[in-house]
Amino acid sequence: EDLVREHVSRILKEREQEPTxxxxxxxxxxxxxxxxxFNLFLPPDVLIDRISNITEKIKELQxxxxxxxxxxxxxxxEGAQRxxxxxxxxxxxxxxxxxxxxxxPSLVFNGKVLLVEEPAEPNSVRWLDIYAGFVRRIIxxxxxLFVTVLLIVGAGYLVSICRTNFGAQFSGPLTTVFNTLIPQLVKLLMLMEQHPEEGARQQS
Known part of the structure; x- marks a missing residue:
């Protein structure tokens, strides 16, 4: 690390002497x-300090x-896998x-029955979400689902009121607005869901 800092310091001094x-x-x-x-175009010495800090944090986490x-x-x-x-x-x-x-008894590990199944492809595994348990994902x-139903019911209620009070010429555009807005809101809600695989996320 000291050698890297010396090398970067020398390069910075050379750049300062160059015409701008x-x-x-x-x-x-x-x-x-x-x-x-936005952490873009940071100077080399700042990057080295950040790398050093992150390295120390990684060592502590290890x-x-x-x-x-x-x-x-x-x-x-594949035969061994099967x-x-x-x-x-x-x-x-x-x-x-x-x-x-x-x-x-040979299939018991530390007094527990293991759930052994064929995994998904490595590129479809959501590695940051595999710790989420079944109950947590269901919740x-x-x-x-509850928020989605509320949005749909609320939108239908507003469209019904609009049709009754102002007529179809206003309820039609309002329906179009809700049809465009609600799916986008649901997509944002789904970002908070944790799924161990991309396939499960797409099914949700």
Missing amino acids: SCLACICGCTLVPILRL KKKYDVAEVYVTFET AALTALSTSRLNVLMNLTDKIP QQTIT
Whole structure:
């Protein structure tokens, strides 16, 4: 890290000695400060400091212990994968109730029945959301559904009032507005949902 800082410091000194054009001066006084508010065009020394801080945070996080969310196992051949899935397959009831007496002892891991299933493709796994449990996902989807129903019912009620009081010439455009606005609001609500896979997110 010290060598990198020395190298960057030398490069910055060399750049300071180089002649600067008028356009570069104007951009440096107007455009660059604005871009730096969005963490763009940061000077090298600032980037090095940030990298150093992030590295220290990563080292601290590596010392902590985390609960396992999912375990992915790779096989050299598809036949080995199928054999493992067949040997470890069991009903979801055994997994939920942890019925260790219903399966062979060799399939019990630390006193627990494991749920072993074929995973999705790596590029479709939402790695930041795999820790979300089943109950948590159901609650999130229920809230989204409830809000969606409220939006639809509220929109229908407003359209009905508009039709009664002002006629179809106003209720028609209002219906179009709601048909355009409600799907966009629902998409924003779905951003708060956590899904372990892209397929589950698209189904939702």
